[in-house]
Amino acid sequence: MSTSPEDIDALFGLPPSAPPVQPASPLPGMPPVLPDARREHRVKVSWPARVQLPNGRVIELRVRDLCESGVGLLTEHHIPPAAVLNFAVAVPGLDEGGRITPVAGTIKTTYVVVKGVDLFCGGTWVHLPRDGRDLLDKWIRKLRK
Secondary structure, eight states, rough: OOOOHHHHHHHOOOOOOOOOOOOOOOTTTTOOOOOOOOOOOOEEEEEEEEETTTSOEEEEEEEEEEETTTTEEEEEEEOOTTTTEEEEEEEEEESSSSEEEEEEEEEEEEEEEEEEEEEEEEEEEEEOOOOHHHHHHHHHHHOOO
8 A cells, every 4th residue: 555645745734735846947047957966866755754943943845856965845934044953754655555754853954946936945964863864875876777
């Protein structure tokens, strides 16, 4: 039995998932978007997550990609740059009938980019328990194939 996106959203108390966001094209007169200069390969995902802001408020967001050193996030809420935040993500099971595993840790925000009403934010791992890191590493290996 697999967990549907609707069940994942319900687990986190989220409204139904929106369709994926298409990247914005550069504005006239703006330089073209250049290839990413990251050292690690990122894999695309769409997993529900939560982050606790410095004021204690918890906001819902989506993990849009991940790599060994961090995550890419998509949200409609302001996330402060260069902040260390408590973070939790609902990671699906590796097999088709797998259960959701919550993985919690802390991230440090590295950038925030505004595209329309959406905010794209990057975070690097500050603390991630070994079992959570192992599960995310397995997903990264699986999605690279």
